[in-house]
Amino acid sequence: MSDSFARLLDVASVALLVTLLAGLVRVWRGPRAEDRMLAGQLFGTTGVAILLVLAVRTGNAALRDVALVLAALAIVTVSTFVGRVGEPPAAREPDDDAR
């Protein structure tokens, strides 16, 4: 691997990480449960991307498996969300900080 390519991969990974964290804003602000959920899904996808970049960067093939699991994980969380959390309340999330 050439030096410049490695450097490129490093930059890519940092950039992806920053994108990922930017998604936190959406999770925090909502306003609806779906918004949060979808932001979470974005994380999954970006996470897979980061892992793949790192896999190439470090030459560690095991990271691809991790990426695979992360991709599968997205399915689990979405299906739980759809199945269990159900339709959200109309406008805004209530504060469920009741005791």
Next chain:
Amino acid sequence: MSPALWYALVGALLVAVAFAAFAAHTHVVRRLLAFNVMGTGSFLILVGLAQHERGPDPVPQALVLTGIVVAVASTALALVVFRRWFAATGRVALPEDDTP
């Protein structure tokens, strides 16, 4: 500072924050979240500190693997008990903590 030490430091901060949350919240699910974060924090410390001293080391990693499994089992059990408790009483916190 080596990356390992940095992550150990992050782990320590996580433990601190989570412990505060554990003490502050009465909602059982929130306390479980805190517990899980605390666990992850200690795992980071475990691996981070060890690798900071000695480089990549399979032993702490094996320990963490076990720890993750244990943590999820604990969480699952806690949620089962919690849901039965919630179904019986409609409360989300334990009676002693349930100050108005």
Next chain:
Amino acid sequence: MSAASLPAWVLASSLLPAVLIFLLPESRRRTRTTLNLAAAGLKLVLVAAMSWGVVRNAPHEVRFTMWPGAEFILRGDALACLFAGLSALLWLFTTIYAIGYLEGAPNRSRFFGFFSLCVASTMGIALAGNLLTFLLFYELLTLSTYPLVVHRGTEKALAAGRTYLRYTITGGAALLLGIAVLYSFAGDVEFKETGSLRAVAESQWPLLRVAFGLMIAGLGVKAALVPLHGWLPQAMVAPAPVSALLHAVAVVKAGAFGIVRVVYDVYGIEFARELALLVPLTIAASVTIVWGSLRATQQTDLKRRLAFSTVSQVSYIALGVSLFGPLGTIGGLVHLLHQGIMKVTLFYCAGNYAETLGVHDIRELDGAGRRMPLTSAAFTIGAVGMIGVPPLAGFVSKWYLGLGALEAGHPWVLAVLIASSVLNAAYFLPIVHRLWFRNASAPWPDERSFGRFETSLWFLIPTLATAALTVGAGLFAGMPFSPLQWAMLITRREYLP
């Protein structure tokens, strides 16, 4: 069975019946009676066999290690036989009495089970060969008497039980601490004639004194030394046979016997005197003798009067022991037996009056002598014996105690003895007077008829038997195997290594 294991068999002869009786259903009356009497008889035979070994100078012994550094020892030496013989004899009589007393009452299985357990503990106390074994049975006695004290299950009985526990458990803790202190520098202390602590370095003597004080305080609770006697009068709510055997004999004597053991066989009488431990004990015993008698004169309830009389009389034993000299020792030891026999007679009589006539108060006894002549005769013998009129048992004890006091150079003790005798007379003679020389002024509170005899034969036989023994022990004091001769045998061995 091998001869050496005799002490274990003596113990087993009441421990096994206890277990069997617990397991018997309430309704198996006849089996239980047979078992009780057979065990009591067997025990008497075993104790006699053991005493024979002592006379031949071959005491029996059983021992094993409970944990490293702590042995369990049962040994039938002369002193053990004295106490074991007394308990075995009176157990037989009291069992007979109790069978009649509890006729038709509930919870008999429980009663006789714990009763046998009590006797087993008493036997263990008698036979214990070291302090730890002694402590073991001493505490067992506390535990097994509690259910008997609260047997009736009334609020009053439970309150008495609580008082009893408070005193005895605290006393047990003091005894435990005393023994533990002693062990911490002297190791496993075996009972040995003339004592075994002489080798202790002089620097440890303060600790020896502390241990002595703690042990005597612990034992003093059961021996009802003033001011540790508060439980005894209250415990009189128990059924009559319990008061008779346990609170006239087993429990209080266990304490007194413990004092004897500590003074003679742990410290050794000479060594105890060197440590200046005896004079305080003499004083405590004297105070108790006078105080108990004084309080007895104030009681109108018959059993309570007898209870305070016990407080006073048991301290004669401690008195005799603490007077340095063989004569005092003889007086104290022989009183251990004599007082037991006399006091149990008096308690039987009190039970007879209560069960036959419903009488509990002394003022209701007017004219009872005519209605119950045999019981009243027995009572009179017991009372006169207690006062110390020759030739009855009590006279023998007081005679030797007085001689012992003179020999030891404590003439003031004579004054205590005389004062006590006067007080004895002051609280016993009015009762005797009422029995024989007054006419019944009112109908008996709760009269029951028992057919041909004045009261149930179950009651009458033990009463008369112990009354006869009171006379016999005094009259035949010079015969071999009389209590006096046995006490002399022990004294010889304690003073002559």
Next chain:
Amino acid sequence: MTLLFDVILGLGLLLAAGGALWSRSLFRAVVLFVVFGLLVALAWVRLEAPDVALAEAAIGAGLTGALLFDAVGHLRRTRRDPPDGAA
């Protein structure tokens, strides 16, 4: 450059954890917790522990997240009409 990555990731971890622990909305807390699990998996990769990363992603974030979602969903559905207002 990798140092930068580590620093950002560490801060992201703290941010996500703080959100998961102190969010007023319980649902948001759980989503943030899943995100947190994901970031931790990345951290394990950086710590040269791919096996742990795998387990963390599958179990720490995935399974635990699903369990928590399930519970929170249950709470919400029941909370619509809380039994005698006890909640």
Next chain:
Amino acid sequence: MIDAATPLIPLAVVVPLLWAVLTAVRPQVRAAWLVVPGLLAWCTTAALLWSHVRAQGVTQYALGGWAEPLGIGLRADGLAATLTLVTAVIASACALHRLLSPPAEFADHAARWFWPLFFLLGAALDGVWLAADLFNMYVGLELLGLSAVGLVTVAGTTIALAAALRYLLAALLGSLAYLLGVALLYADYGTLALASLANGFTASTTTLVALALITAGLCLKTALFPLHGWLPPAHGAALPPVSALLSALVVKASFVMLLRIWLGPGVSLLVPAVAQGFGVLGAGAIAWGGWQALRHAELKMLVAHSTVAQLGYLFVAVPLLVDASAAARASAWDGVMLQVVAHALAKSAMFLASGALIAAVASYRVDDLAGVSRHMPLALFAFGLSAVSLMGLPPSGGFSAKWMLLQAALASGQWQWVFVLLGGGLLTAGYVFRVFRASFLQGAEDRFTPTPLGWDVVALALAASAILLGVMAVAPLEVLRIGAPPSVGLLLNGAP
């Protein structure tokens, strides 16, 4: 002393684990058919292991042939072997109690999980006793906590659920603190095997923090005063056989770990101030637990608070284990070992007997026991025998243990502990005689529910063994000294 031909050590863990799986997958089989052979196998394994250790001394085993540090090392010293045996015996007694119970009592669906959790608990306990490294201990402890919480919920009542949740949170917090401590230790020493740590800890900051975390976590799990709050509700609300297991054994697991760590590698850091601190907390536990037991209206809560107090004795022994002469330390070691075993036997007997009494009068209140002495003499007798041991009255294991601790305290001149030990006994007498007092009151005759006779017999057998332990302590103590920490100052077979 590695003895590869000793599969007994892993078997002690595997056998209960196997039955946990069996009972989980075959719940439809009648419990007795499945459970009784399991108990037999378990007891046999434990007894064989005990006699093996007795004959051969400390035995080690590396699971799967892997050596440290990656392999799972197991080590059976006298303490581990004895506790494994005691666990098998008490668990069998509790299982019999359960098998003899009328089935209608457990309509709750959680009851299906009783047997799997029960055997899992057993496996976890054996795992903790036999663990040779700090991490195996963690796994065992965690499994123990989870199965114990599960078993508490089997009672099915709301109170039990709340108690279980509280217990779980305390257990999780405790084991996390422990894990964090272990992580720090690993950073310092690069190993977690107790054998490799035998050179002792150095007083580095990391180690001190680690020890503090470990101690705090384990004390929380042992319910050492003032961290005991979770224990009484959990032990009070569970089913009688579960309470018996929890009080007798589960709380001891974390105590044994504390002992192994502090007396093993940590002994150089167990300075008098720390040791005396443990003693003070123990004294607090004795006083507070006893006081609470005196005033609690419910029988099982009384017994549960008694556990808090009795655990105090174990900690009172800590200063005597280090801050004393060699002979005193040996005596204290014997005392604390015997107290662990005697309390296990006595307390399980007491919980089982209480269960029978409660079922008979259909009430939890002590005051409602009036008249029960006539109706259930055997159960009350079992309660009484176990109480004798708890009070420390002779003859009983509790007495012998107290005696040895007293000797240690006197020999080292630490009079404060003498009075704590004696005062604790008086306090115990105070609360257990409350029960007798109530039971001897005359009560109505016809209000008692019949209970299985087997319950009484099981409780009686356990209580009787607590008593017998007091007079036949030579062999158990000999075994318990095998592999004792060198700091305690014991030769392998030497007398003190």
